[in-house]
Amino acid sequence: MLNETVFRTEDLPGADRFDYWCERIGRTHAPLDLHSPYAADYRAHQRVVELGALHVWPTTHQALRYRRTPKLIRQSDPEQYHIGIPLQGTNRISWGDERALLGAYQIQVYDSSRDVEVNCTNGTDPFSGIGIEIPKRLLHLPQHSMDRLFARGMSGREGFGALLVQFLTQVVSDTSCYLPSDGPRLGTVVVDLLSSLFARTLDADRALPPETRTRSLVLRIRAHVQRNLHDPRLTPTTIAAAHNISISYLHRLFQGEHETIAAWIRHQRLERARRDLADPAMASTTIHAVAARWGFVRAADFTRAFRTAYGMPPRDYRQQVLHGAAPVLLSTQRL
Template identity: 70%
Template sequence: MLTETEFRTEDLPAADRFDFWKERMARTHAPLDLHSEYAEDYQAQQRVLDFGTAHVWPTAYQSLRFRRTPKLIRQSDPEQYHIGIPLQGANRISWGDQKIVQGPYEIQVFDSSQAFEINSANGRDLFSGIGVEVPKALLHLPRTKLDGLFTQRISGRVGIGALLMQFLTQLTSDTSPYQPSDGPRLGTALIDLLSALCAHALETDRAIPPESRNRTLLLRIRSYVQRNLHDPRLTPGAIAAVHGISTSYLHCLFRTEQETVAAWIRHQRLERARRDLTDPAICTVAIHAIAARWGFTRAGDFSRAFRAAYGMTPKDYRHQALLGPKPIT
């Protein structure tokens, strides 16, 4: 599991909750002036996931006003960008004389060195969202270019924004498949995605180093493959065509990976089939139907590939998973 910490105000006496939430936000993001009409018995929760150079924090809290003032900036400036994404509720944001409303699945970039005010609310319900903290030096774009993002609302429902949202929601929903050592690698992927998203919003793709563009493209390809494993026509040539690259370039992207693109697709399909074979809810579904569900058109090919990967036939694997090992006679 990734390194993470969790905080809930309900674990504290009511009188202490808002003050502890202020301290928590100061450590997570930067010192802020906070106010809420619910301060006497404040309800909030937050998880902080550590990705080495970046931190991601899914959170939910009662309506709240954040103010990052010039005085607080002079006192402490972590020199980082904060990416705020509401999931339920909205942010009313102001910089000087500029005001915008940020709704669910809209991505906003904030600068710890700039003053701003945010009013987060979701009626009487908890506001929920995801925050990301990234040191300024790590985003692969000129600072002068990034200044143009602070009044933009970037969609998290289409294009690279949707890919970023998929990445964040998958990570925050379940960290159990990952080891602490995966944190820095995932942090690199996150920063590459953020850089690509910012560059797209600013139309400055050429400012991103080629290696970052390649990693972002590889993430897009992996996401596409995961969504289309059921399609038996999912070949390297088809994948390359969808993404506007040559098949040879696709193979080049996978040279730094542990498997070739074809081997990785086969492994992903086998893993999905293996998972289905251990699911009691579909224990009556025929094995060949499960194989077809994950893109194997020939039962014999699936059986051979499964046995090579897991050391037993699909039938024996299902029996052992659902009923235990066969008795020795």
């Protein structure tokens, strides 16, 4: 199963529960100033599921007010975004002179580097939701664009938002069907869905500068590629058609990236295949089947590309990894 930690205040004496909860929240997210009318006998439950570098945590708790203060930010800043998704209840948010009230299935973004106060309530019933802690470096939107999303409600009932909520709900409902090695792969899907949601939201804002709209388009294209790596028909031509742009414009978009669109697709496919070859659970899957799974139609083309990228044929790589060796690769592919 995935790496997972469970916290329950009910396991402690009533007088110790709220202090324990404050400590655990501080470790999961960032140090916070917390208050609750139920602090004398606080009831809360939280699971923290590791998906590579990001953490997803479904939670249920009594009414809670928390604040990320300038003093706490100076003391400790993990440089991450917190994505909050209430499932039952509302968040009343205050930052600077701004106010917002966001309800169930409204996806919201907070920044560990910004002062904010949030009241999580569901009347006398427990509040429930899903949180995501994601390092800022994993999202490729510039800071000024992310600032536009701060405490802004994005629907979790349609489009990319609905896909994100459905995916998270499915993963956390039963983590026993996954291996720990699946965590980073699932985390990549979450990053892709968040990037697509944010890019679509920002692209709908006409006040965005042209460079931000361009970056949002690149993010949507990257998300499209990640979803379709298995399809051998995925080419610059089909990508341009799917986004209603010309081939030449697609290539111009990637001029500012680390590599061409075709090279990036190839690297993504090779990296996914390499992970499968190193996965003991897929040891009985033929190399040709692994290659076909990631869009390589001809086994010879896959073997040649793998050898060029990593310095050894895929068969040798699989044998070394599955027998406990640590292969010396020619290069490390970018994710």
